Amino acid sequence: xxxxxxxxxxxxxxxxxxxxxxxxxNEPFAHTYSIVAYDPATxxxxxxxQSHWFQVGPIVVWGKSGVGVxxxxxxxxxxxxPKGIALMEQGIPADDALRILLEQDEGEAVRQIAFLDAxxxxxxxxxxxxxxxxxxxxGKTYSVQANMMLKETVWPAMAKAFEKAKGSLAERMIAxxxxxxxxxxxxxxxxxxxxxxVHGKPVEGEWMDKIVDLRVDxxxxxxxxxxxxxxxxxxxxxxxAGDLAVEKEDMKxxxxxxxxxxxxxxxxxxxxxxxxxxxxxxxxxxxxxxxxRSVFEKNDNWKKLTPRIIKNGLLKANQATLDKILK
Numbered sequence: 290x291x292x293x294x295x296x297x298x299x300x301x302x303x304x305x306x307x308x309x310x311x312x313x314x315n316e317p318f319a320h321t322y323s324i325v326a327y328d329p330a331t332x333x334x335x336x337x338x339q340s341h342w343f344q345v346g347p348i349v350v351w352g353k354s355g356v357g358v359x360x361x362x363x364x365x366x367x368x369x370x371p372k373g374i375a376l377m378e379q380g381i382p383a384d385d386a387l388r389i390l391l392e393q394d395e396g397e398a399v400r401q402i403a404f405l406d407a408x409x410x411x412x413x414x415x416x417x418x419x420x421x422x423x424x425x426x427x428g429k430t431y432s433v434q435a436n437m438m439l440k441e442t443v444w445p446a447m448a449k450a451f452e453k454a455k456g457s458l459a460e461r462m463i464a465x466x467x468x469x470x471x472x473x474x475x476x477x478x479x480x481x482x483x484x485x486x487v488h489g490k491p492v493e494g495e496w497m498d499k500i501v502d503l504r505v506d507x508x509x510x511x512x513x514x515x516x517x518x519x520x521x522x523x524x525x526x527x528x529x530a531g532d533l534a535v536e537k538e539d540m541k542x543x544x545x546x547x548x549x550x551x552x553x554x555x556x557x558x559x560x561x562x563x564x565x566x567x568x569x570x571x572x573x574x575x576x577x578x579x580x581x582r583s584v585f586e587k588n589d590n591w592k593k594l595t596p597r598i599i600k601n602g603l604l605k606a607n608q609a610t611l612d613k614i615l616k
Contacts, residue, residue, distance in 0.1 A: 322435035332489015337462035346483030346504035355491030357406035384412030439473030524554035
């Protein structure tokens with residue numbers, strides 16, 4: 290009961306500190322650090338975020354291929370996401386789209402928002418009543434923003450890390466988040482993270498919109514987990530490419546892709562299993578046997594599955610070969 294009273298008092302003091310600014314009860318406290326960024330070489334756009342708040346992804350990160358991306362945080366109004374995307378889809382530059390929405394928002398003083406469109410235009414806003422340390426910084430292809438940080442060096446550290454990082458857009462955004470955490474990060478600590486990357490041009494189907502879509506909703510080390518999930522994502526991209534090569538009967542490419550997947554995620558049973566299946570189907574059953582056995586040792590159900598996939602042609606093996614596999 291005492292704890293509840295203390296929480297109520299602290300909330301009241303916080304609302305007083307905000308000097309009468311409008312805050313709606315359904316707006317989450319997404320005090321956090323984030324980056325919106327653009328890759329001129331690929332056209333890809335992305336958003337990455339970390340916060341001491343449960344399930345930050347659905348609140349902060351928004352994007353649509355060929356249109357733009359949005360990060361909306363502090364006393365977050367998630368409607369800035371779909372509304373901002375809709376305005377940018379009409380051809381309104383990111384900074385103008387953001388200005389239009391801010392002019393209609395009575396609570397703009399407690400918002401922190403960044404827009405980036407498919408042409409690389411950037412708009413950013415840190416309201417005067419965002420909880421310190423709070424600020425934002427822009428480069429040619431990105432904007433970093435943070436509020437309720439331990440110190441004011443967090444977002445400059447993010448900018449520096451992004452500019453120096455190598456690799457894909459997603460990898461460079463993760464590097465920016467890691468730099469923020471190394472600089473002290475959120476004064477409250479850490480809890481969740483998210484990362485999306487969309488295409489630079491429109492896509493035909495909504496299901497193809499996001500190249501990367503990863504979320505860590507509740508974790509003691511969300512950035513480490515986000516980075517791990519991204520490596521798994523990369524591994525499965527290779528698996529998907531391998532499966533496509535199998536469909537086209539390009540077994541050499543398929544094996545190249547499957548091997549790359551296993552290098553990234555060596556402990557994964559399924560990757561080893563389907564690599565073994567592909568080896569068998571290309572007349573390399575002897576090479577496949579150690580992989581099959583490794584998988585069967587971890588999970589005997591793979592052994593039960595194996596005869597079943599002969600029936601629909603996924604595994605091309607006669608009885609003698611099957612007996613060797615299941616031995």
